Amino acid sequence: MTEPLSAIAGIDDEGLRLDIFLANCPGVISRSQAQQMIETGKARVANAVRPKNHHLKIGDIVTYEVPAPPATVEPEQIDLRIVYEDDALLVIDKPAGMVVHPGAGNHNGTLVNAALAHTKLANVGAPLRPGIVHRLDKGTSGLMVVAKTDQAYMALVEQIKERRVSRKYLTLVRGDFGEPGGRIEAPIRRSAKDRKIMTVGVSGGKEAVTNFRVLATAANYSLVEVALETGRTHQIRVHFKFINHPVIGDPVYGATGSGGPLDLTRQFLHAYRLEFYHPVTGERMAFSIDLPADLKQALDKIEGLSLKLPKQGQRD
DSSP, X not given: OOOOEEEEOOGGGTTOBXXXXXXXXXXXXXXXXXXXXXXXXXXXXXXXXXXXXXBOOTXXXXXXXXXXXXXXOOOOOOOOOEEEEOSSEEEEEEOTTOOSSOBTTBOSSSHHHHHHHXXXXXXXXXXXXXXXXXXXXXXXXXXXXXXXXXXXXXXXHHXXXXXXXXXXXXXXXXXXXXXXXXXXXXXXXXXXXXXXXXXXXXXXXXXXXXXXXXXXXXXXXXXXEEXXXXXXXXXXXXXXXXXXXXXXXXXXXXXTTTTGGGTOSSOOEEEEEEEEEOTTTOOEEEEEOOOOHHHHHHHHTSTTXXXXXXXXXXXX
C-alpha cells in the first residue's frame, strides 16, 4: 500500500468538485483515475468518503492514496482465432472464458497477453489495455477489433464515439416477446450494493440503448439478434433482465438455474457480426462468424426451435 498523501482546499478551490480537485493533485494522472480513487475509497475528505461531485470548502483536507504504477503486460504464447489482420488492426474471435485484458485477479492468460506475443499493439490507451478499443465480457464469445497502431486506435475510438461501429450479437433469452423486436432505452449505473454489478437507474446512470430483433421462439425461449447503440458494461445482460427476459446461462443477471436443461456453463451471448471503417483506408469492413459449438448444442436441445441464422461468413 502506498503512503497516503494530502492536499488542502484553498480559496480558489471553494465549490470545486472533488474529482476535479483531486485530478490536479500531485501523483494523480487523470480525472478518470481520480474518480476511480474516490469510488474505491482511496480518496477522502476530512477522513470521510464523499462522492465525486462533492463540492469542497476552504480548508477541507483531502487525503488520498495514489495507486502503484501498473505492471507491464507480458506476451504469452496463447492460440488466437484471428479472423483478419493487416498492418493497422486485428479482428479476433474471442472464445468464451478468455478475459480481454489484465486486471484484478486476472494478470495473465488474457487476449492482450496473447495478442502481444503475436504482434505489436498501439501504445495509446490504458497501460494494461494496449490496442483495446472495445471489450467483451469473459463469458461472451465473438468478434473484437484490436488496434496495432496509435493512428488506428484513435480512429476506431472516434468511430465508436460517433456510433459508426456496428456490433451485433446473438443471444438466447427467457420467454416469448409476442412481437418481432423492440428498443430498450434505460440508463445503466453501478449497483450501490455491489460495485461489480450493473443495474438500470436514472440517478447517476449513463445513456444505454439496445435494439433487438426476435429470430425464433419456442418452449419459452427466444433467440434474439441484438444491435448496440451504446456500449455500457454488461449492457445486453442488464437490459434484458430489466425487461424480464434474462439471458439464458447468465450467472449474474439470469434467472436462478437459467442454464437449466440446456447444460450451459456460461451466458448465451455471442458477438457474431462487426462492422467498421478501416482506420487508414476508410474502407467499410464487415465480418460475421457462426455460433460456437456449445451454443449450437444448446439450441439443438430446444424442441420446435426452427430458425435460419443471419448471414454467416468470415468477411462480407
